[in-house]
Amino acid sequence: MKKTERQNGIIHLLRMRKKMTAKELADYFDVSERTIYRDIDALSQLRVPIISYEGLGGGYEIDSSYFMPSIKLSEQEILMLLMVLKAGEEFRIPNMAADYNLLSGKLLNVLPDEERQKASQVISHINFDILRIIPMGYAEDVLKPILEAFWKSCDLQLSYYHPERNTTETRRFSPIELQFGDGGWYINGYCHLRKEKRTFRLDRIESITCVDEKNCFINRELPEPEHDKFRWNTYELMLDPALYRIIRDDVYLQNAMTRSIDNKIHLTVRTPYKDEICKLVLCHPEKVTALKPEEFLEEIKQLSVTLSGKYQNITPGSLADEEIN
Incomplete structure (x- = not known):
């Protein structure tokens, strides 16, 4: 984040949170307290009305009348943008968490104090669950x-x-x-x-x-290797109609072709979500039958044999004892 962006961020944060210490500001922007002191000095020289309090309970405040929004947004528009930002946070774009927080703060600062609190409360009740893996972190500037x-x-x-x-x-x-x-x-x-x-x-x-x-390959379509995570395959399944009505909107069944055969749904779909198709077949053996491709059927058979052999004669504690031995 550039120095000017961080200094503008300090203004937005102080207006939104009323008072913050140098340490709190440093933690928020992931910089040293010395950097924050320099930023506060620079803002003061620019006649930004920042008030400094020393001692226990001290910190920095800013005159609430200082900041005037340059654009006029309605309450509904601000809530929509805050929802988009909250959804965007779930995409976890590498090394951009502080930018999401800063932009959310800028939007909230457009509102008067009472409406700002209400908007924050509304957003706190909205969540997005799109994660199956949560990376620990990314290399700097990856x-x-x-x-x-x-x-x-x-x-x-x-x-x-x-x-x-x-x-x-x-x-x-x-x-x-x-x-x-x-x-x-x-x-x-x-x-x-x-x-x-x-x-x-x-x-x-x-x-x-x-x-x-x-880069001589940037506009070329490359063949998918056998082991590629996103390899596309065409699957044919026979499903119970009630189960199909429940799962038909799932992403791995998008653009599937279906027809009714003997009170069952014959489904053909081309998808890269092999794991989801596999889970569907294994979790609903009485309601789903895999028909094609042949190599997929062989994998299902092998998985079934392995699982059956492992759990057929299992008793409480026996599997744990086996793993320890």
Whole structure:
């Protein structure tokens, strides 16, 4: 975040929260208290009416009449934007949490004190649940070289951590698409080390830089490797009609073709959500029958045999004892 953006943020925060200490401001913007002291001095020199209190219970305040919004938004428009921002937070764009908080604060500051409290209360009752994984964090500025690579049509060099092997590899990579899914950010493109399309999770990238090599794959459609997480396949299923009415709006069944056969729903769908199809088949064996593709049927059979063998003669505590031994 630039210095001027942080100083403007201090103004918005002080107006919204009335009083804050240097430490609270430093924690919010992830900078040192010394930086906050310099920012307060700079704002005071610009005749921003910041009041300083020393001692126990001290901190900084700002004259509430100082800030005047440059645009006029209705209460409904502000609530809509706050909802969009709260949904946007769930996308967890790398290293942008402070920007979301700051923008929300700016919108709230447009409202008078009483309406601001009501808007905050309304938003506190609205939640979005779109996460299946929650990355612990991202390398600093991991997004910047990716966007620069798209802008310049150049390649990237990245060091990537593989959790299964517990190793890190460095490779040259030609990015094609940045995407969000299940709570994580991914980038796919051509891997010059593996000589095929690969998809990488951004939170597992330990370092990344642009290199002076033209990206020759940016507008090319690459074949999907067998092991790709987002590989598309066509599945055929026979479903109980009642179950289908419950799940037909799920994302993995979008654009499915259906027809009725003997009081059942014959469904054909092309989707990258193999895990969801697998879970559907295994969790509803009496209501769902997988028909195609053949390799998927073999996987289901193998899973069923493995699960049956593991749990067929299980008794309380026996599985735990087996794992310990």
